[in-house]
Amino acid sequence: MEKNCGKAEVTVGQSGADIVGGDNRALQAAVDYIAGLGGGTVEIGAGTYTMRDSLHLRNRVTVRGQGPESVLFKADAVESPLTLDGDYGEEQITVASPTGFASGYGVSVTDDNSGGFHTVVCTLIWADGNTFGASKPMLGDYLVSRNARAATTFPVISGYGVEGAEIENLTIQGNRKNNPYLNGCRGAGIFLYRSHGTRISGCTVEDYNGDGISFQQSNDVSVEDCVCSGNTHLGLHPGSGSGSPTIRNCQATGNGRIGLFLCWRVRNGWFENNALLDNGETGISIGHKDTDNTFINNRAKGNGNEGVLLRDESEPMAGHRNYFERNEILNNGTGTDGCGIRILGETRDLTFVNNRIGNAPTGQQHIGIFIGEKSDRIELRDNDLSGNLDRKIEDRREGIQQQEPYQD
Numbered sequence: 001m002e003k004n005c006g007k008a009e010v011t012v013g014q015s016g017a018d019i020v021g022g023d024n025r026a027l028q029a030a031v032d033y034i035a036g037l038g039g040g041t042v043e044i045g046a047g048t049y050t051m052r053d054s055l056h057l058r059n060r061v062t063v064r065g066q067g068p069e070s071v072l073f074k075a076d077a078v079e080s081p082l083t084l085d086g087d088y089g090e091e092q093i094t095v096a097s098p099t100g101f102a103s104g105y106g107v108s109v110t111d112d113n114s115g116g117f118h119t120v121v122c123t124l125i126w127a128d129g130n131t132f133g134a135s136k137p138m139l140g141d142y143l144v145s146r147n148a149r150a151a152t153t154f155p156v157i158s159g160y161g162v163e164g165a166e167i168e169n170l171t172i173q174g175n176r177k178n179n180p181y182l183n184g185c186r187g188a189g190i191f192l193y194r195s196h197g198t199r200i201s202g203c204t205v206e207d208y209n210g211d212g213i214s215f216q217q218s219n220d221v222s223v224e225d226c227v228c229s230g231n232t233h234l235g236l237h238p239g240s241g242s243g244s245p246t247i248r249n250c251q252a253t254g255n256g257r258i259g260l261f262l263c264w265r266v267r268n269g270w271f272e273n274n275a276l277l278d279n280g281e282t283g284i285s286i287g288h289k290d291t292d293n294t295f296i297n298n299r300a301k302g303n304g305n306e307g308v309l310l311r312d313e314s315e316p317m318a319g320h321r322n323y324f325e326r327n328e329i330l331n332n333g334t335g336t337d338g339c340g341i342r343i344l345g346e347t348r349d350l351t352f353v354n355n356r357i358g359n360a361p362t363g364q365q366h367i368g369i370f371i372g373e374k375s376d377r378i379e380l381r382d383n384d385l386s387g388n389l390d391r392k393i394e395d396r397r398e399g400i401q402q403q404e405p406y407q408d
Contacts, residue, residue: 310341
């Protein structure tokens with residue numbers, strides 16, 4: 001353990017390190033030690049680390065791995081029904097089967113009516129038979145009559161209310177076949193909640209049963225040079241009032257639903273040079289109050305339905321004033337409805353300049369740009385719309401005659 005230029009440093013690894021271990025406890029001990037010194041750097045050595053709880057980020061601590069050599073592996077999860085209702089504000093749960101639950105393990109609690117932010121994710125802090133103490137109070141009433149349940153699912157890395165945290169060069173292996181789904185408002189391979197200014201770089205998140213990287217109510221987050229691959233839902237998920245995000249030079253490939261999902265109230269974001277490839281539904285999805293964002297030189301290719309989707313929202317809540325320049329939106333769609341850009345709802349003031357929107361060389365993209373009947377003020381300049389199977393533009397607005405079949 002040493003200090004470098006006034007900042008503390010510690011190494012953690014499976015041998016020959018300041019702190020030796022092969023699971024989340026060793027990693028957390030290193031992070032907490034550095035946090036106690038006011039901040040600094042934790043260097044994670046090569047090896048696979050079994051995660052039975054999140055690695056919880058702390059203020060002003062940089063966590064740095066060795067890229068593909070430093071793997072944080074999500075342990076197999078167990079799931080059990082609750083035998084007693086988990087009441088709002090209660091700080092304990094009682095499960096039908098305690099096997100696989102233990103003090104120090106991460107856990108999520110939900111029921112069939114509790115999704116999104118109403119799921120609670122916490123750490124078990126004591127055990128008494130089938131009853132376990134929780135590090136956080138219940139966020140809702142989780143009722144046995146509504147299939148209340150607990151599972152040892154959690155974000156592999158998480159930051160709650162931290163400042164100045166950085167994550168570099170780590171690989172997250174989500175082990176999705178042995179873990180139930182955890183929704184992206186409460187979890188992901190890497191998950192942030194109200195953690196402003198966090199920087200994530202050079203990380204890979206793969207095979208998580210949920211989202212790859214999700215940050216909620218977190219401003220000025222930077223995600224660069226990261227890969228989110230093979231996760232069951234979303235690749236990159238900025239949401240819930242996360243202002244001024246930067247996502248640059250990232251890849252979201254082969255995720256079950258959407259490559260880049262702007263959730264609610266994502267504003268003034270900068271999205272540049274990202275590849276959104278072969279995702280199950282959509283490359284880039286924009287919707288509820290997601291306004292004033294810029295998309296430069298991204299590639300949305302081979303996604304199941306469309307390359308870019310402006311979701312169906314009413315005028316006060318639509319994704320207005322988004323700007324797209326020099327993007328490639330190619331070969332999207334696996335059936336008869338493939339579309340490059342699909343604009344739905346009462347969306348206004350979109351600008352598309354010098355984008356390539358079509359098939360190259362072959363693909364199932366039938367329509368270059370679909371403009372819904374309630375949208376307005378859509379500016380199209382110098383876009384290459386060659387190669388779409390049916391139409392360059394299908395404009396459903398009243399009085400607009402731009403539904404010409406495609407011709408070379």
